[in-house]
Amino acid sequence: MAELITVDDPDDPRLYDYTGLTDVALRRRREPAEGLFIAEGEKVIKRAVRAGYPMRSMLLSAKWVEVMRDVATDAPVYVVSPELAEQVTGYHVHRGALASMGRKPLPTVAETVEGHPPRRIAVFEDLVDHANVGAAFRNAAALGVDAVLLTPRCADPLYRRAVKVSMGAVFQLPWTRLESWPGDAEILRSAGFLVAALCLSDRAITLDELVSRKAEKLALVFGTEGDGLTRGALAAADEHVSIPMEAGVDSLNVAAASAVVFYATRP
Template sequence: MVERVALAGADDPVLRDYVRLRDVQARRSLEVEHGFFIAEGEKVVRRALESGHRPRSFLMAPRWLESLADVLDDHDVPCYVLSEAAIERVTGFHVHRGALASLERPAPRAVDDVLATARRIVVIEDVVDHTNVGAIFRSVAALGFDAIMLSPRCADPLYRRSIKVAMGSVFWLPYARLDKWYEAPDLLARHGFQRVALALDDAATDLARLQVGDKVALLVGSEGHGLSPRWRTTADDVVMIPMAADIDSLNVAASVAVACWALREG
């Protein structure tokens, strides 16, 4: 059962997991070094717990205690209770639907394990924006692909903002981070994946006309530069979503949603 701890103020050192939540650089080193991540919002906190992630502590305003009571009471960790104004002083911003949890960061999945069991995957290269990473997870999960692979430089799916935009799908959709960017295309081929690069390239096939086999890896690049030449030129197919005149491109997350839909199993 959680221990409800009423704190006198926002500067109590027990709150160190929750400080300056909008400072991306500071958070990255803090969370990775100490092996935890933050879930924000009643629904996301609930999903984190229901998917088996182990809490270190909770921080919330009094009114969230009751609505989360059923899941809180399964855990033997402190629940710090502060006013919403005091929580804002700790975290540095107004926490909408103000419940937070600090949870143990799970051990990363092995790349080979994910690739051995998935049949339809999205592989994202250097997508550094947490909102885009979260949006990609949400769409990939909703549209029934099996897993996501991330290039070494992609943003962290367990960063608070990624989790929130993903509506918690990062908690159960399998994913792994590739440790070798250059070898990734070969690795995908060894696991039997048809590598389909999504690119705005005049020579590309219209996405609607792609013939897909049993194991498909959709490769997508960063917002700014798209896929690297290495990943694009080694792909088995290069496909494009035809654009209307005067438009540069779809957002990367919208592109992934369209492509997952177009390549769905009939």
């Protein structure tokens, strides 16, 4: 491990990466612009390192130093009291370990869907809740989805809350952002994907019907919380697909729906 640096001043500029972590609007602007994200907890930090994300620094309480000793070799390690960590971050860091990680350049859409040809990809349109994004990524990784595409307005999967909920699954799957949606649906179609929009629609087939078609390549499109998919996305899709519901329930939370669909369409 790099040299341990004890810090007792919450205004120490070396802790700048960790300031105001509860200010969502601020962090959403800062982190992509500065090329960083925050990983929290032993498992998530180690998964980020294994996935090749460069570490900028770590912020640890004393009892976590030994646990994390094998993770940081060159990056500075700031050791602080739990009280000081809360002053800096804005919340009680009960997991005791934070790491500021550098982002990697995103691949192009073509590289994501053609470089190592996937059979199933997920497209998340304008999901704004970071917990839903993290949960959907975790579902995708657990159920064998090959890649994830995000529309331009979709929440950042490397935001701390999304990373935490995904338990680091955001580091396991190839993902990138679409540049022009729903126009980029044509890239998927040209690559041989059947574009299936999960929605409530008069023309929708059931999920079972979609599975029975045994499409070689599937692009499964999920819409934003509440409103669902946009008209443009629905128009761009090859098929509209619904999950049959009972007991007067019309739909599932988008993360729950993704788990059902990923499981049902697994090869």
